[in-house]
Amino acid sequence: MRVIRARVLGFCAGVRRTVDLALDAARGQAGRTRLFTMGPLIHNGWTLRELESLGFSVLDEENLPETLADSTTVIRAHGIGPETRRQLLRRGTKVIDATCPKVRKSQLRARDLSKKGFVVFIAGEKNHGELRGIRMFAPNSLVVENREEAFHAAKTLFSKNKTAKTAMIGQTTISAPEYSAVCAAVTQFFPDLTVYDTICSATLARQEALAGLCTEADALVIAGDPASSNTRRLLAAAAERGKPAWIVPDASALPPELASFRVAGLSAGTSTPDALINEIEQAITML
Ligand code: SF4
Structure with a gap:
């Protein structure tokens, strides 16, 4: 079967940096200290299994061990809140911060806005690691998943404080139309919203x-x-254009229906490693 690759696909610079930092840690520390990642390093099961084979274990921020002496912990690409970082350092682990620089910028922006007295709206998925981390930098922030939630949150805030200073930060993977819709809902109450x-x-x-x-x-x-938010968005974008599309986590998961098509397009989310893309491409050509 013929395969056409998307012009741009797979690892973004932020994820590549995160994975490289973890691999460097494994090369430098393996056998000498215990290796951890704070939460799953990226949203890709294939890469996580690779890291496990190199000796990494995943820490759960809700349930940290009492001590992490003689260990190295790599912070995930989506970052963590300041209190979690303090808890890690308190337990004695060496922290390697592999937070994507763009996420870090949002964290620091949220912190600075909060210190200046802004109410910070954060648009995106409430339970996503990136947003859970960012909101910890702005304790008075309001996370809104869509236009309706933004409208109600802004309305409630307006009823309490009509002159509140407001600002908006979006999840790095939110789509531009969704972000515009969320901002528009808030500006109905706070026209001076800083976006x-x-x-x-x-x-x-x-x-x-x-x-x-x-x-x-x-x-x-x-x-x-499928756990990767931007991978799911690629699937949704294909569906919007009326194309049959599937998220495929590894070559063994290719859907049998694919064989009935003449040309397959191949795309990949920002957390999909090159080796996995190559393996899946190879498997499609064999159909
Ligand atoms: S913000 Fe997310 S998608 Fe963008 S470079 Fe960083 S990790 Fe990659």
Whole structure:
């Protein structure tokens, strides 16, 4: 079967840096100290199994061990809150901060805005690690998942404080139309809302490349993990264009229906490693 790769796909710079820092730690520390990642390092099961094979264990921030002496802990790409970092240091682990620099920028921006007395709206998925971390930097922040939630949160705030200073930060993977809709809902009550453009261009680049792919391919394979938010968004973008599409976590999970199409398009989320993309591409060509 013929396969066309998206012009841009797979690891973004932030995830590549995070994984490289973990691999460097494994090379430098293996056998000498215990190795941990704070939460799953990235949203990709294949990579997590690789890290496990190198000796990494995953820490749960709700349930940290009493001591982490003689260990090294790599912070995940989506970052953590300041209190979790303090808890790690208190337990004696050496911390390697592999937070994506763009996420770090949002964390620091949230902290600074909060210190200046702003109520910070954060648009995105409440339970996503990135947002859970950012909101810890702005204790008075309001996380809103969509336009309706933004409207109600702004309305409630307006009823309590009509002159509140407000600002908006978005999850790096939120789509531009969703972000605009959320901002518009808040400006109905707070026209002076300060909006920060926090959408990561890596996500946009993959979405645009996928749009191009949809014009050439009959069906699409999105290599990646369903737990990855930007991978799910690629699937949704293909569905919006009426293309049959599947998220495929590894070559053994290719859907049998794919064989009935002539040309397959191949895209991949920002947390999908090159080796996995190559393996899946190879498997499609054999169909
Ligand atoms: S998608 Fe963007 S914000 Fe997210 S890890 Fe990659 S570079 Fe960083």
